[in-house]
Amino acid sequence: xxxxxxxxxxxxxxxxxxxxxxxxxxxxIAEISEIKENYAGHCYLELVEKHPDEKNVRARVKAIIWSxxxxxxxxxxxxxxGESLRQGMKILVRTKVEYHELYGLSLIISDIDPSFTLGExxxxxxxxxxxxxxxxxxxxxxxxxxxxxxxxxxxVSSKSAAGYSDFLSHLTNNNYGYIFYTLxxxxxxxxxxTEISVINTLNKIxxxxxxxxxxxxxxxxxxLTDLSWxxxxxxxxxxxxxxxxxxxxxxxxxxxxxxxxVAYQSLKTPTAxxxxxxxxxxxxxxxxxxxxxxxxxxxxKILEENRNxxxxxxxxxxxxxxxxxxxxxxxxxxxxxxxxNTGKEIMGKAALIPSYLKxxxxxxxxxxxxxxxxxxxxxxxxLASYTANYLTLNNNKINGLExxxxxxxxxNVLKRGYTITSLNGRIIKSSGLIKTDDIIDxxxxxxxIKSKVIKNKNL
Amino acid sequence: MAKKEFxxxxxxKEIEKILGNIESGILDVDKLSIEVKKAAGLIRQxxxxxxxxxxxxxxxxxxxx
Numbered sequence: 001x002x003x004x005x006x007x008x009x010x011x012x013x014x015x016x017x018x019x020x021x022x023x024x025x026x027x028x029i030a031e032i033s034e035i036k037e038n039y040a041g042h043c044y045l046e047l048v049e050k051h052p053d054e055k056n057v058r059a060r061v062k063a064i065i066w067s068x069x070x071x072x073x074x075x076x077x078x079x080x081x082g083e084s085l086r087q088g089m090k091i092l093v094r095t096k097v098e099y100h101e102l103y104g105l106s107l108i109i110s111d112i113d114p115s116f117t118l119g120e121x122x123x124x125x126x127x128x129x130x131x132x133x134x135x136x137x138x139x140x141x142x143x144x145x146x147x148x149x150x151x152x153x154x155x156v157s158s159k160s161a162a163g164y165s166d167f168l169s170h171l172t173n174n175n176y177g178y179i180f181y182t183l184x185x186x187x188x189x190x191x192x193x194t195e196i197s198v199i200n201t202l203n204k205i206x207x208x209x210x211x212x213x214x215x216x217x218x219x220x221x222x223x224l225t226d227l228s229w230x231x232x233x234x235x236x237x238x239x240x241x242x243x244x245x246x247x248x249x250x251x252x253x254x255x256x257x258x259x260x261x262v263a264y265q266s267l268k269t270p271t272a273x274x275x276x277x278x279x280x281x282x283x284x285x286x287x288x289x290x291x292x293x294x295x296x297x298x299x300x301k302i303l304e305e306n307r308n309x310x311x312x313x314x315x316x317x318x319x320x321x322x323x324x325x326x327x328x329x330x331x332x333x334x335x336x337x338x339x340x341n342t343g344k345e346i347m348g349k350a351a352l353i354p355s356y357l358k359x360x361x362x363x364x365x366x367x368x369x370x371x372x373x374x375x376x377x378x379x380x381x382x383l384a385s386y387t388a389n390y391l392t393l394n395n396n397k398i399n400g401l402e403x404x405x406x407x408x409x410x411x412n413v414l415k416r417g418y419t420i421t422s423l424n425g426r427i428i429k430s431s432g433l434i435k436t437d438d439i440i441d442x443x444x445x446x447x448x449i450k451s452k453v454i455k456n457k458n459l
Numbered sequence: 460m461a462k463k464e465f466x467x468x469x470x471x472k473e474i475e476k477i478l479g480n481i482e483s484g485i486l487d488v489d490k491l492s493i494e495v496k497k498a499a500g501l502i503r504q505x506x507x508x509x510x511x512x513x514x515x516x517x518x519x520x521x522x523x524x
């Protein structure tokens with residue numbers, strides 16, 4: 001019978017053997033399958049290595065980062081990767097193997113290489129992008145028509161997410177007074193539930209797609225954001241297949257997630273998303289204002305042409321009418337002389353005609369002459385009044401049209417708080433045309449000011 | 460009969476068409492007046508859509524939650 005050992009003695013034997021057999025520190029590649037921080041600030045992990053099929057685990061071990069070291073490594077890792085250590089992440093760590101008689105074997109982590117994790121994440125992201133490209137779907141959401149006025153917005157976010165309330169207040173307090181209709185679909189924006197939660201939400205919104213103009217996926221920035229939850233094939237695939245344009249603002253300064261890449265538009269922060277939506281509407285309104293100006297300008301031109309034509313007609317009508325009147329006058333007086341002569345001749349020839357017939361003939365002739373004269377006067381009057389009426393009618397039409405045009409005039413737009421900026425008398429539509437030290441004129445509804453440009457952020 | 464919903468896109472297309480007609484110079488003063496009034500009406504409707512709340516949409520959204 002060999003020597004009997006107590007359990008403690010055996011454990012200590014294992015400990016010492018391991019210490020002798022594995023005296024060095026080792027750099028080890030592993031995947032985090034569990035991670036938690038205890039009350040004392042120590043970090044307890046379970047590390048695994050999976051089969052290439054990504055399903056079965058071929059090795060597993062406990063690991064610890066003591067609190068003092070953990071505080072440093074945590075912020076070091078987060079600063080470089082922009083991610084916190086989490087389940088599913090591949091890491092490269094420097095470890096010492098330790099064996100404790102009570103707690104068994106564990107790896108004590110003393111260092112971590114964030115660049116390895118960055119590389120791993122980049123490779124994973126590239127694989128997802130490649131797969132979406134191979135599926136032929138990667139640009140599908142970008143190919144959708146963007147609405148002229150994105151007012152009805154489905155929000156994928158969480159009430160508690162930083163940035164959600166910023167987004168709402170930014171949107172509702174926009175300088176233009178635009179109305180937005182928003183509906184929040186409560187969704188987990190980080191953690192292991194992110195994938196299923198985002199997909200469920202997108203499916204739900206898709207059922208009511210007709211009620212919305214766009215979908216926004218937003219989450220606050222803060223000091224740290226776990227962007228890699230959105231480096232996810234299934235979320236990205238659902239975005240590519242979504243019937244409405246998707247805009248992301250998931251708060252990451254350094255990098256784009258795959259979801260950002262496939263979205264119609266990706267922006268860094270929720271407030272940037274709000275600005276984007278407001279600007280889309282402002283651009284549409286600008287376009288409308290430009291068309292209004294075009295209508296005013298072209299209509300004015302047509303009115304001016306018509307005015308000129310009326311004036312030309314008026315000037316032409318006067319001498320023609322005068323000529324006609326004098327022609328008629330001449331004809332009439334010729335007729336009169338002829339009648340008198342004929343009358344006289346008849347009277348001379350018929351000296352024997354009784355006097356009552358004579359006087360009848362005279363009065364008849366007089367009345368014919370008077371009638372002719374008054375019809376001439378009437379014609380003259382008619383000509384004058386018809387011409388005047390025609391001119392007034394046309395003038396009225398033009399004035400009426402001018403009133404319609406006033407509704408479109410920029411003055412009304414200015415009253416709502418817009419201004420027109422001009423440089424050297426030319427209207428400026430892009431900030432890129434303005435340089436530092438330029439003197440610009442700003443037209444308000446009630447006056448003009450001159451100002452000097454101190455800085456153009458776009459240059 | 461249900462009222463046809465105002466479509467911003469269609470309104471903008473219509474206004475653009477009116478501008479095209481005016482610019483082409485084919486309209487006489489009578490037709491010009493009609494078209495300008497129509498454009499002014501559509502533009503007013505567009506402005507209204509941007510700045511006045513449609514309670515109907517709010518209530519539909521409330522029902523969805």
